[in-house]
Amino acid sequence: MPAPKALFCPTCRKVVLASNEEFPFCSDRCRLLDLGKWASGGYVISSPIHDPELLDELEGLRDRGKSSNNDD
Known part of the structure:
Protein backbone atom coordinates (compact mmCIF):
# COMPACT_ATOMS: atom_id res chain seq x y z
CA MET A 1 0.00 0.00 0.00
CA PRO A 2 1.51 3.40 -1.01
CA ALA A 3 2.11 6.04 1.63
CA PRO A 4 -0.49 8.83 1.79
CA LYS A 5 0.42 11.95 -0.15
CA ALA A 6 1.47 14.91 1.96
CA LEU A 7 2.70 18.47 1.56
CA PHE A 8 3.89 21.20 3.86
CA CYS A 9 1.29 23.81 4.80
CA PRO A 10 2.26 26.93 2.81
CA THR A 11 1.59 29.14 5.85
CA CYS A 12 3.09 27.35 8.86
CA ARG A 13 5.07 24.53 7.18
CA LYS A 14 3.41 21.67 9.14
CA VAL A 15 3.03 18.38 7.27
CA VAL A 16 -0.49 18.04 5.85
CA LEU A 17 -1.90 14.78 4.48
CA ALA A 18 -3.91 14.91 1.27
CA SER A 19 -6.82 13.40 3.18
CA ASN A 20 -7.04 16.48 5.45
CA SER A 40 -3.36 42.84 0.98
CA GLY A 41 -0.84 42.52 -1.84
CA GLY A 42 1.64 40.54 0.25
CA TYR A 43 2.04 38.11 -2.63
CA VAL A 44 2.67 39.23 -6.17
CA ILE A 45 3.22 37.40 -9.41
CA SER A 46 5.86 39.24 -11.32
CA SER A 47 8.11 38.68 -14.28
CA PRO A 48 10.61 40.95 -15.99
CA ILE A 49 9.37 43.06 -18.89
CA HIS A 50 11.39 42.32 -22.00
CA ASP A 51 9.35 44.37 -24.51
CA PRO A 52 11.16 47.75 -24.90
CA GLU A 53 8.01 49.54 -26.15
CA LEU A 54 5.96 48.38 -23.17
CA LEU A 55 8.77 49.29 -20.78
CA ASP A 56 8.95 52.83 -22.27
CA GLU A 57 5.17 53.18 -21.95
CA LEU A 58 5.21 52.10 -18.29
CA GLU A 59 8.07 54.48 -17.50
CA GLY A 60 6.13 57.31 -19.15
CA LEU A 61 3.07 56.55 -17.03
CA ARG A 62 5.22 56.45 -13.89
CA ASP A 63 6.86 59.79 -14.77
CA ARG A 64 3.48 61.44 -15.40
CA GLY A 65 2.26 60.17 -12.02
CA LYS A 66 5.28 61.71 -10.30
CA SER A 67 4.81 65.10 -11.98
CA SER A 68 1.10 65.22 -11.04
CA ASN A 69 1.99 64.51 -7.41
CA ASN A 70 4.49 67.41 -7.42
CA ASP A 71 1.86 69.91 -8.61
CA ASP A 72 0.38 70.19 -5.10
Missing part, protein backbone atom coordinates in the same frame (compact mmCIF):
# COMPACT_ATOMS: atom_id res chain seq x y z
CA GLU A 21 -10.20 18.45 4.63
CA GLU A 22 -8.22 21.73 4.69
CA PHE A 23 -5.53 20.41 2.29
CA PRO A 24 -3.11 21.91 1.24
CA PHE A 25 -3.41 23.97 4.43
CA CYS A 26 -3.31 22.42 7.89
CA SER A 27 -6.23 24.49 9.21
CA ASP A 28 -8.83 27.10 8.29
CA ARG A 29 -6.70 29.66 10.15
CA CYS A 30 -3.72 29.06 7.84
CA ARG A 31 -6.03 29.21 4.80
CA LEU A 32 -7.40 32.60 5.92
CA LEU A 33 -3.92 33.97 6.69
CA ASP A 34 -2.84 33.02 3.17
CA LEU A 35 -5.94 34.63 1.65
CA GLY A 36 -5.25 37.79 3.66
CA LYS A 37 -1.72 37.98 2.25
CA TRP A 38 -3.08 37.77 -1.29
CA ALA A 39 -5.80 40.36 -0.59
Whole structure:
Protein backbone atom coordinates (compact mmCIF):
# COMPACT_ATOMS: atom_id res chain seq x y z
CA MET A 1 0.00 0.00 0.00
CA PRO A 2 1.51 3.40 -1.01
CA ALA A 3 2.11 6.04 1.63
CA PRO A 4 -0.49 8.83 1.79
CA LYS A 5 0.42 11.95 -0.15
CA ALA A 6 1.47 14.91 1.96
CA LEU A 7 2.70 18.47 1.56
CA PHE A 8 3.89 21.20 3.86
CA CYS A 9 1.29 23.81 4.80
CA PRO A 10 2.26 26.93 2.81
CA THR A 11 1.59 29.14 5.85
CA CYS A 12 3.09 27.35 8.86
CA ARG A 13 5.07 24.53 7.18
CA LYS A 14 3.41 21.67 9.14
CA VAL A 15 3.03 18.38 7.27
CA VAL A 16 -0.49 18.04 5.85
CA LEU A 17 -1.90 14.78 4.48
CA ALA A 18 -3.91 14.91 1.27
CA SER A 19 -6.82 13.40 3.18
CA ASN A 20 -7.04 16.48 5.45
CA GLU A 21 -10.20 18.45 4.63
CA GLU A 22 -8.22 21.73 4.69
CA PHE A 23 -5.53 20.41 2.29
CA PRO A 24 -3.11 21.91 1.24
CA PHE A 25 -3.41 23.97 4.43
CA CYS A 26 -3.31 22.42 7.89
CA SER A 27 -6.23 24.49 9.21
CA ASP A 28 -8.83 27.10 8.29
CA ARG A 29 -6.70 29.66 10.15
CA CYS A 30 -3.72 29.06 7.84
CA ARG A 31 -6.03 29.21 4.80
CA LEU A 32 -7.40 32.60 5.92
CA LEU A 33 -3.92 33.97 6.69
CA ASP A 34 -2.84 33.02 3.17
CA LEU A 35 -5.94 34.63 1.65
CA GLY A 36 -5.25 37.79 3.66
CA LYS A 37 -1.72 37.98 2.25
CA TRP A 38 -3.08 37.77 -1.29
CA ALA A 39 -5.80 40.36 -0.59
CA SER A 40 -3.36 42.84 0.98
CA GLY A 41 -0.84 42.52 -1.84
CA GLY A 42 1.64 40.54 0.25
CA TYR A 43 2.04 38.11 -2.63
CA VAL A 44 2.67 39.23 -6.17
CA ILE A 45 3.22 37.40 -9.41
CA SER A 46 5.86 39.24 -11.32
CA SER A 47 8.11 38.68 -14.28
CA PRO A 48 10.61 40.95 -15.99
CA ILE A 49 9.37 43.06 -18.89
CA HIS A 50 11.39 42.32 -22.00
CA ASP A 51 9.35 44.37 -24.51
CA PRO A 52 11.16 47.75 -24.90
CA GLU A 53 8.01 49.54 -26.15
CA LEU A 54 5.96 48.38 -23.17
CA LEU A 55 8.77 49.29 -20.78
CA ASP A 56 8.95 52.83 -22.27
CA GLU A 57 5.17 53.18 -21.95
CA LEU A 58 5.21 52.10 -18.29
CA GLU A 59 8.07 54.48 -17.50
CA GLY A 60 6.13 57.31 -19.15
CA LEU A 61 3.07 56.55 -17.03
CA ARG A 62 5.22 56.45 -13.89
CA ASP A 63 6.86 59.79 -14.77
CA ARG A 64 3.48 61.44 -15.40
CA GLY A 65 2.26 60.17 -12.02
CA LYS A 66 5.28 61.71 -10.30
CA SER A 67 4.81 65.10 -11.98
CA SER A 68 1.10 65.22 -11.04
CA ASN A 69 1.99 64.51 -7.41
CA ASN A 70 4.49 67.41 -7.42
CA ASP A 71 1.86 69.91 -8.61
CA ASP A 72 0.38 70.19 -5.10
